[in-house]
Amino acid sequence: MKGLKRFIFILGNFGSGKTEISIKLALDGAEKGRTVLVDMDIINPYFKSSSKEELLTGKGVRVIKPDYANTTMDVPTLPAEIYSPFDDKPDRAVFDIGGDPVGSSVLGLLRDRIREVRDECDFLMVVNPFRPMQDTPDKIISLMEEIEAKAGIRFDGFISNGNIARETTIDDIYASESIARELSEEKNIPVYFTAIEESLAKEYNGENKIFPVHINMRPEWLDNYNI
Amino acid sequence: MAKKLMKGSEAIGEAAIQAGCRYFFGYPITPQNEIPEYMSRRLPQEGGCFLQAESEVAAINMVYGAAGSGARVMTSSSSPGISLKQEGISYIACAEIPCVIVNMMRVGPGLGGIQPAQGDYFQATKGGGHGDYHLVVLAPSTVQEAANMVMEGFDIADTYRIPVMVLGDGMIGQIMEPVEFVPPKKREVPPKTWAATGWSDKSRPRAILNSLYIEPEEMKVVMDRLLERYELIKKNETRVEEFMTEDAEYIIAAYGTTARIAKSAITKARAQGIKVGLIRPITVWPFPYEAYSKAADRVKGFLDIELSTGQMVEDVRLAVAGKKPVEFYGKLGGFVPSADEILEQIKKMAEVK
Known part of the structure; x- marks a missing residue:
């Protein structure tokens, strides 16, 4: 994404979509320059970006x-x-951090x-209001502040990533954006972009920059059973 | 936002809370830590109690005590942890105390590893602990089904005064899917007159919860009662799903995640003209023998697929009773087969080149 800094840290609620976004940011980065993906998720047993x-x-x-x-x-x-990455300074380094305050504490190492x-870092909070205990700006802010305290960082912006996997509609994308907008006003930091599953991207008619994501992490049989 | 995007483990936690569970006792083990994690966050909000015990043995005995007072109580673990709970589970079964136990199976034996498996089928359905008893064992194959089973599991437990196990493979606990929480069909759940809730008014006999019977006559009364109840459960609660079986020449037998992957494989096989269907036990105890024995009269053969060296296949063979060949394909080591891999096995069985 144009405008993103060299070191991109992706944090947020457990299961908010950090890994898919990190993979896409890394793949995009590699098209333009030297790119590193640092998988720092040590709390998720199966679905990590390094898989x-x-x-x-x-x-x-x-x-x-x-x-x-x-x-x-x-x-x-x-x-x-x-x-x-702090020594050899690639063109892009994406840090995929574990979810919730517990997963974010690894950032203390860095x-x-x-x-x-x-000045060369973007700390981004991925927001998916369809996750449990994340359906209102208040709850998201409270989690966000816990993550900031645990990780020892301040967020620079939000990524709106509203989705309920295969059942996501374009209205869900807008509902998530509207919550992200409230968060942005409340915390006075911008919404960097709206992440959207690539097949839904053509339906998008909103005002945010969009970031189409190809879903890599879901097993092929997972969304195919409902037959 | 009625539907939430949840991990299987989170959905299990929330389902328990929605079903009125306010007490959770457990000890962490991967790949199900998100259950205690979720309960530790949510139960205090509901005025409940989450307690991380000092061991699995302690946790299951806390379940015994708390459920003995009539409360809805849950514990969860994964394979090695469930082994540690077996003595307590046998005691709870004998004392006829309802509760819900979740096992998110990981690969083993021994400490094994953290990847998904289905190696605890024997343990869950044939005893596990010592003595003559059964659990009702529900085997979810989607996150939604796991949530439904936990909610209904509490009702089943209370109806029959029996511990209910939700038996998922690690994958069910870790995948994320849309889920909603819908109360199960209403049952006539008997009041818990047996619960130990104090004896201040002396209006009823003392509630004594026990699993020790010195007098053989007394032991026999308990065991006769359990036997009668197990027969009733077999009659009322056996559940099975049949998928594309009507015109099937071959039947896949599988449960949990494996059954779900089998469905993808069956759809692919059908596109190639192979008539194959799936019989999926929803309850693995009681086991749906009848569905398989009926199918045995009309199909050419069966293929049982498990993430184990072959456990449920023994029940399938009992049901088929030698009428037709029952082949087995096991995926070991914590790996999950792809739909194409199962398709290859289907082709082999149907002798399609």
């Missing part, structure tokens, strides 16, 4: 992942390699390095 490592590296994205990602081990540790490059 799409083959797709990502095939398109030229360098993937940094938790030590035991994609194994049957549940050991939540991160390699020292997570610090490398606090000193982030401080050195704060």
Whole structure:
């Protein structure tokens, strides 16, 4: 996306869509320059961005992942390699952070390095009001503030990512945008863009910048059963 | 926003709360930590109690006590943790106390790994703990079904004074799908006159919840009662889904996530002219023997697919009783088969090149 800074940190509610957005940001980045995806999700056992490592590296994205990602081990540790983007400064580094305050606490590891490059960072909160306990601006702000406290950061903006998987309609996209707009006014930071599943993108008639996302994480059989 | 996008584990937590569960006792284990995580956040909002016990053994005994007072209580774990709970489950079954136990199966034996599996079928349906008892075991294949089963599971538990297990593979707990919470069809749930709620008015006999019977005559009364109840449950609660079986020449037997992938494979096979259908147990105990034995009279063969070395296949073979061949395909190690992989097995069975 034009206008995004070098270091992009994707945070938000557990299950809000951070991983799909991170993968797309990384793939877009790799079309234009040197790109790294740092999977820092150590709380999600199955569906992590690094499980799409083959797709990502095939398109030229360098993937940094938790030590035991994609194994049957549940050991939540991160390699020292997570610090490398701050030294070798790729054109884009996307940090996919675990959900909720508990998943965001890993950012504490990077606090000193982030401080050195704060002007080159975007901290973005992914918002999906169709997730439980996320249906009002108040609840989202309360989660957002908990994440800020745990991660030791301040958000720069929102990504509106309203969806209920295969049942998403264009009206759901607008409903999510309207909540994102309220959040933006309340917190005085912008909505960077609206993420939208690529097949729905052509129906979009709103005012936000849109970010069409190809769904990579859902198993092929998952949305095909209702037959 | 009636529908929510939820992980299976979150939906299970919310469904329990909607069904009136206000007490959750558990001990964390992947891949079901989102259940206790969700309950720890939500139960205090509802005036309930979430308690992380010091062990699985402690947690199941807390369930025993709290449910014994008549409350709706749930615990959840994954395979190795469920093994630790078995003694308590047997006690609860003997004391005839209703509760809901969730098992999100992971690959094993031993500590195994965190990936999805269906290796606890024997444990869930044939006992698990010691002694003569059964649980009602519900096997969801979608997030929506998992939510429905938890809500109805509390009613089934209360109706028959029996522990109910919701048996999902790890995948059911981790996938995200749209879900809504609709109360189950209303049942006549008997009042809990047996519950230990104090004896201040002396108007009824003391409520004693026990699983120790010194006198054999007394033990026999309890066991006769359990046996009678199990027969009633078999008659009333056996549930099964048939998918494209009407003209099927071959039947796939599968439950949970595997059944769902099988549906995709069946649709593909049908497009290639292979007449195949699915019989999916919704309750794995009681097991829908009749659906398979009836199908055995009209089809050419069966293919049982599980994320195990072959457990439910024994029940399918019992039902088919040698009338037709029953083949088995097991996916091991924590992997989930793709629809194409199952399609290959279907073709092999139907001898299509």
